[in-house]
Amino acid sequence: MLGSGNNFYLSARAGKINSFCFKFSEDSLQVEFTEKNSPKAVVNVGLDGEYLFSEISLSELTVPVASYGSWIRENVFKLTVVPQNMAQYREFFFRFLPKGVVHVTSRAKPGFKDLFEFYLFFVKDH
Numbered sequence: 001m002l003g004s005g006n007n008f009y010l011s012a013r014a015g016k017i018n019s020f021c022f023k024f025s026e027d028s029l030q031v032e033f034t035e036k037n038s039p040k041a042v043v044n045v046g047l048d049g050e051y052l053f054s055e056i057s058l059s060e061l062t063v064p065v066a067s068y069g070s071w072i073r074e075n076v077f078k079l080t081v082v083p084q085n086m087a088q089y090r091e092f093f094f095r096f097l098p099k100g101v102v103h104v105t106s107r108a109k110p111g112f113k114d115l116f117e118f119y120l121f122f123v124k125d126h
Contacts, residue, residue: 020094020104028052029069031079043081045069051082 021032029045041056043065051066063086069079075096082089088108095103 020102031067043067045079 017033017035019032019034023030023032027047027050029047031043031045032040033043034040035058038058041058042054043056044052044054044067046052046068047070049068049070051068053064053066055062055064057063064084066082066084067080069077072078072093077094077096079092079094080089081092090106090108092104092106095105097103
């Protein structure tokens with residue numbers, strides 16, 4: 001869930017999400033997931049551009065997050081999870097295919113390269 005820039009400093013790194021479970025209600029969603037070196041997490045997800053807030057444990061961190069999601073195509077759901085007070089956030093794309101197959105991709109934003117360049121050119125002298 002954490003971007004590589006945030007996860008880099010943890011001694012027991014989180015990562016490699018191995019399951020997701022979606023629980024939709026009329027105006028919100030709960031997403032449960034398990035991640036390496038972390039207990040099961042439950043993220044409250046706002047729909048229609050509305051953020052909802054949760055607190056999850058990732059490795060040795062307790063992280064408050066804000067999340068929202070939306071259908072960007074008939075079979076593609078985009079989930080955005082923003083760890084508060086951290087430099088990166090994560091976008092997940094769930095593509096629901098026939099026969100119950102779900103293809104998941106994700107990306108951290110800004111990317112590690114962007115964070116490194118910012119640090120190199122703007123923060124290093126402070």
